[in-house]
Amino acid sequence: MTVQLPIEALVDPVCGLVRELVPVRHEGMPDRYVAYTAEVADSRRFGVWPSDRVALGTTFGDPEGARIAAIAEAVERYCGNYVPAGLRRASAKELAAAGERHLGPADLPFYADWQFEQPGFPFAPFTEDLQILWTWGEEDGASGCWVPASFVYLNWRQGTRCGEPRLNHLNYAGIATGQGLADAKLRALLEIVERDALNLWWGLGGPARGIRPESVPGLAADLAGSRLRCHLVEMPNEFGVPAVAALVWDPELRIAAAGFAARFDPAEAATKAVLEAVHTWVFTQGLTTADGWVFRAIEAGILGRGLYLDFRADRRYLDDAGPRFERVRDLGAHVQVWLDHRLHPLMRRFSEPAELVDVAAIPSGSEAELYARLAEGGHRVVTVDLTTPDIAETPLRVARVAVSGLIPNAPAAFPYLGYPRWTEAALRRGWRDRPVTPDTFTFAPPPHM
Incomplete structure (x- = not known):
């Protein structure tokens, strides 16, 4: 009889896929924002298997959920980077x-x-x-x-x-x-579904109706203790799944950070999008100084050199991005170019929708409807x-x-x-x-x- 191991068995300082789970706090975070970093074992010791060395899990007000999310992300990158032998040509x-x-x-x-x-x-x-x-x-x-x-x-x-x-x-x-x-x-x-909705809404400049943040149950409490201003919009899609885009704006650091989510429950989608936006805000702070943690990670070999633009104290990254952003070759560089204030007028896509509704006005979706529409x-x-x-x-x-x-x-x-x-x-x-x-x-x- 096979005995299934608990998820926590993956965490061990010597033999674990995850060597350690470390809580993360930054100045200005919402009080209920919980983040854990997973320090991940180096799978390259087994061959050409470059899984991520760091994973992150976040929640609002649920430390155990954040721990599990960090382990799950580590597992996703570990398995996703393992390429088995015998592929068909x-x-x-x-x-x-x-x-x-x-x-x-x-x-x-x-x-x-x-x-x-x-x-x-x-x-x-x-x-x-x-x-x-x-x-x-x-x-x-x-x-x-x-x-x-x-x-x-x-x-x-x-x-x-x-x-x-x-x-x-x-x-x-x-x-x-x-x-x-x-x-x-x-x-x-x-x-x-979320990424497809995002691509079409953003890339085509399509309209989206706004969602009043105060109508999302618990969201005001989740953001309490921070200076972040929040905007929400519903991204159109034809699959009956609520897809939400969130923007948080830090007026002190002048950082715009977005998050996106698709869930069957619209309030859950909105909360998850905001959670992701807060993480984006935290990450972006590592790009604001020449010795920020992102650039230190590049020097340490944890992040790839060439995936980010060279640091600019003046933040004028559009001068380096290329006319069609052809030098922005990694998702991490997206938030780097957004440090340039010349992109900030695009925040109106989030903050100035044609109409505003309460989150309760957005119909819930279902798995059956999603598959039927696909x-x-x-x-x-x-x-x-x-x-x-x-x-x-x-x-x-x-x-x-x-x-x-x-x-x-x-x-x-x-x-x-x-x-x-x-x-x-x-x-x-x-x-x-x-x-x-x-x-x-x-x-x-x-x-x-």
């Missing part, structure tokens, strides 16, 4: 000829033709003839399905894989840890179980979910503009009366990482 055309289901170029049309023509653009077209590596997943309503491995695993371009065709940036959207695979899958799927839209949902055998001895599971047609988030330099959904959604929602072009797209990122 084939072209999409070969899979189709063999009658094998797969997510091919029509399902994942990453980049537009004009992007490949830009000097120094690092990605290759995903074509039917291209030989790539694939991994096996389970498709809803069907049997198995092949998914491009570069879209499944984190930090894919390592070791011998540096010679593989580079189709996409690291895929941030759709990976999650849960209490069992079904829970992990649902969390990952909601993240994909099916109606012709979106294929494929799940890959990434749980490693050691983590499988605990209740935790890690799922990667890929959904055809929905747009993942990416650094400002590499937006996935090959998706027809940009134009289809813009026309259907009345945000455009003609196809989306580079001249009508918002390349400036939101203040979020």
